[in-house]
Amino acid sequence: MSFIVIEAVSKTYQAAAGEAAVTVLEEVSAELEASEFVCLMGPSGSGKSTLLTIVGAMNRPTTGTVSVDGIDVYALADERRADFRREYLGFVFQQHHLLPYLNALENALLPLAVSSRPTTQKRERALSVLERVGLADKAKRLPNQLSGGEQGRLAIARALVNEPPLLLADEPTGALDSKTGREVMEVFLTLNAQGQAIFMVTHNAENAALADRVIHLQDGHIVYGASV
Amino acid sequence: MRISSIAFANLKRRKGKALFLIVGIAIGIGTAIALVTLSASITEEIGTQLDRFGANIVVVPQANSLSLDYGGVSVSSVSFDVQQLRDEDAKNVRDIPYKERLSIISPKLLGAVKIADQEVLLAGVDFKSELLLKSWWQITGEEPQGERDVLVGYEAARALSLIESTGEMATQKPMNHAQMDSTSPSLEAEPFKIIQPRLLIAGSEHRVAGVLAPTGAPDDRMVFAPLTQVQAMLKKPGELSVIEVSALCKDCPVADIVAQIAERLPQARVSAIQQSVRARTATVERLTRFATVVAALVLVIAALMIFTSMTASILERTKEIGVLRAIGFRKSHIIKSLLIEVGVISVIGGLLGWAAGMLASVIALPYFAETQIAIPIRAELLVGALGAGLLVGILSSLYPIISAARRDPAESVRAI
Incomplete structure (x- = not known):
């Protein structure tokens, strides 16, 4: 059985009164293997981000199921699903969404804030991921004291601190220039080479070409790349 | 890093807003403390005067x-x-x-x-x-x-x-x-x-x-x-x-x-002589009732102000709450973090309100009482001020806090 199984997932957003409901995904099925680097491509409005948040256990599909490592994600109760996100998933957002009032180390530590691990252990873990993304010497800096590429790497460090089996990224290079975008992609490739599964939404064909597989989505349907 | 660290870091970052809320609570609690203290002192004076008023x-x-x-x-x-x-x-x-x-x-x-x-x-x-x-x-x-x-x-x-x-x-x-x-x-x-x-x-x-x-x-x-x-x-x-x-x-x-x-x-x-006792009791009761009603009104106004301010502040933080939910914070973690913030603000507001209320009573008492009455520092009043501060702060921000925590992460993520 594949590490991630997306089975006949549809998503319809209920519109405001007087407007028609919008179906963003329709009967989408796909599989991802552990350690695989998969990019999700498609034009704007094709449902890429919606599929990513559904896989990310944040957006309940209207129909269909998603299972990760054999766990039916949406069969979990709400608070358990939060625990699942913390234990299984790491998120990297397009705008990074670092907390501006926390320094790099504290931002990296954020997912561990609710963990009962000893403080020193949490700190060691955060420093280790900062080192992994090349930011160990900038641990005390606030996000606004970091360059765009460094902020991207810090967002990756935060996503990795819990050692999740799956990294989800929503256009992580979308807001970066090509040089810093490449810098961030190199970090993803290194992580993947170390066995990290990555599911990334991108518009950038150059970045998609670096992935193991590309799933192409159009008008809520997978055009190609649904399985290995 | 703990949940409380996030709350304290947020307070440090939003000093102006925190200060505004602290002042709001302090004014509410201070007014209530001043009214309670003044009414207690005036009640004591009236009581003493009436007791002296013959057998x-x-x-x-x-x-x-x-x-x-x-x-x-x-x-x-x-x-x-x-x-x-x-x-x-x-x-x-x-x-x-x-x-x-x-x-x-x-x-x-x-x-x-x-x-x-x-x-x-x-x-x-x-x-x-x-x-x-x-x-x-x-x-x-x-x-x-x-x-x-x-x-x-x-x-x-x-x-x-x-x-x-x-x-x-x-x-x-x-x-x-x-x-x-x-x-x-x-x-x-x-x-x-x-x-x-x-x-x-x-x-x-x-x-x-x-x-x-x-x-x-x-x-x-x-x-x-x-x-x-x-x-x-x-x-x-x-x-x-x-x-x-x-x-x-x-x-x-x-x-x-x-x-x-x-x-x-x-x-x-x-x-x-029941008449004098009843008259005294009625006077004291009326005064106490008046002070209680005014103090309650002031606290309600303070609570409404905190409610409005907290709702605006939490709306402003929808993205932040969305990020926290996305990386695995439970609803209860979000509520805890926000309640710590409100708790700290409320305790500081209550403490300052108590001090301001006591000071105001000392300054205002000569204008209301004819005789010189010392205003004692009462520990129960300090505890009451802290308790009332916490109660007003938490009750008035509970709704926006719970609404924020209960918000579907997908909604917050869409806002991201």
């Missing part, structure tokens, strides 16, 4: 017959089945467990005498305690000093031709024997002067030390002389007709004092 307990013999009357106490030349009060009984009153609450004990012997063909009620009193008890008395002349000095009520003095009108309206105010307050029951009367300073009572001559301004009470028709003199003149050595007691009954039930005196003096009838 509130009267001790009379168990049986008597009707003839002449003194403030509800019957005085008769013919009595039956009477167990007389004696000087020792006045001393016994001083030995009750609540003796600390007794401010004045004024024993009296009353009797009807004929002076210059006029029947007059003669009262033997201990002038020292009587003048304290009747703080509203205004005396033209002087306070009695010697054994043969008497005070004469206004109407009795007129009937006995002891005084004559000076014809000038209040050009010279009568002497105020004690520190009078504006609530004195004295009546306005045309000014007079003493023209006959000698008075023959039961064959012995007395000096008219002073004449009382009209009081509207039976005192106007009485002659007051030293107790021992009257006991000798009426041939009732050691006997008393009535013992008037002024008890400082703030926070103590008059009924208990009455019961204790009755236990000491089983031969006597002891009764509280």
Whole structure:
């Protein structure tokens, strides 16, 4: 059985009164293997981000199921699903969404804030991921004291601190220039080479070409790349 | 890094907003504290003043017959089945467990005498305690000093031709024997002067030390002389007709004092003057109710302000809350983090409010109270201020906090 199984997932957003409901995904099925680097491509409005948040256990599909490592994600109760996100998933957002009032180390530590691990252990873990993304010497800096590429790497460090089996990224290079975008992609490739599964939404064909597989989505349907 | 670290970091980052909320809570709590403290102090003052306002307990013999009357106490030349009060009984009153609450004990012997063909009620009193008890008395002349000095009520003095009108309206105010307050029951009367300073009572001559301004009470028709003199003149050595007691009954039930005196003096009838007690209780209750309502209104306004401010602040943080939910924070973690922020703000606001309220009370009290009352630092008020601050802060921000935490992460993520 594949590490991630997306089975006949549809998503319809209920519109405001007087407007028609919008179906963003329709009967989408796909599989991802552990350690695989998969990019999700498609034009704007094709449902890429919606599929990513559904896989990310944040957006309940209207129909269909998603299972990760054999766990039916949406069969979990709400608070358990939060625990699942913390234990299984790491998120990297397009705008990074670092907390501006926390320094790099504290931002990296954020997912561990609710963990009962000893403080020193949490700190060691955060420093280790900062080192992994090349930011160990900038641990005390606030996000606004970091360059765009460094902020991207810090967002990756935060996503990795819990050692999740799956990294989800929503256009992580979308807001970066090509040089810093490449810098961030190199970090993803290194992580993947170390066995990290990555599911990334991108518009950038150059970045998609670096992935193991590309799933192409159009008008809520997978055009190609649904399985290995 | 703990959830509390996020809350404290957020407070540090949003100092201005936190300060605004702290000031809001401090104003609410401060106003409530000031009102409570002021009303408590004014209540104490009113209580003390009313307690001083004459006797509130009267001790009379168990049986008597009707003839002449003194403030509800019957005085008769013919009595039956009477167990007389004696000087020792006045001393016994001083030995009750609540003796600390007794401010004045004024024993009296009353009797009807004929002076210059006029029947007059003669009262033997201990002038020292009587003048304290009747703080509203205004005396033209002087306070009695010697054994043969008497005070004469206004109407009795007129009937006995002891005084004559000076014809000038209040050009010279009568002497105020004690520190009078504006609530004195004295009546306005045309000014007079003493023209006959000698008075023959039961064959012995007395000096008219002073004449009382009209009081509207039976005192106007009485002659007051030293107790021992009257006991000798009426041939009732050691006997008393009535013992008037002024008890400082703030926070103590008059009924208990009455019961204790009755236990000491089983031969006597002891009764509280309910009217003064009820009046005092009603005044105090009205004042307390007013302060409570105003304090509650101020706190409600503060709560609404916090509600509005917290709702705006949380809306502003939708993205941040979305990120936290996306990386695995439970709803309860979000609620905990936001409640810590509100808790810290509320405690600081409560503490500052308490300090501001106490300071405001100290500054404002002289404008509301006539006498100098010290405002004590009360630990329970500090605890109350902190508790009220927390309650107002948490209750008013609970709805926006819970709404934010319950928001579907997908909604927040869409906002990202």
